[in-house]
Amino acid sequence: MTTGTPRYPSRQSDLPPPEVEEVDVLRVACDGAGGALGHPRVWLTIDPKVGHVDCGYCDKRFVLRGDGH
DSSP: OOOSOOSOHHHHTTSOOSOEEEESSSEEEEOTTOGGGSOOOEEEEOOTTTOEEEOTTTOOEEEETTSOO
16 A cells, blocks of 8 residues: 655655646545556555645656646
8 A cells, every 4th residue: 555655755855756747636536647558556645735746657747736746
């Protein structure tokens, strides 16, 4: 189960996410968008206090639109 928590939290803030998608909902799905080259679909929940969540497989960041983060 993926919670959106980065594997290496100390290095997570050093690099920008490879891809950012703005969304309007708190629960999002990520499958790597690579078809056969993607990853298993995971469901992630955005904490409204944080305003975003990162996929544990591909590091794609989902940002809650209009949240100011």
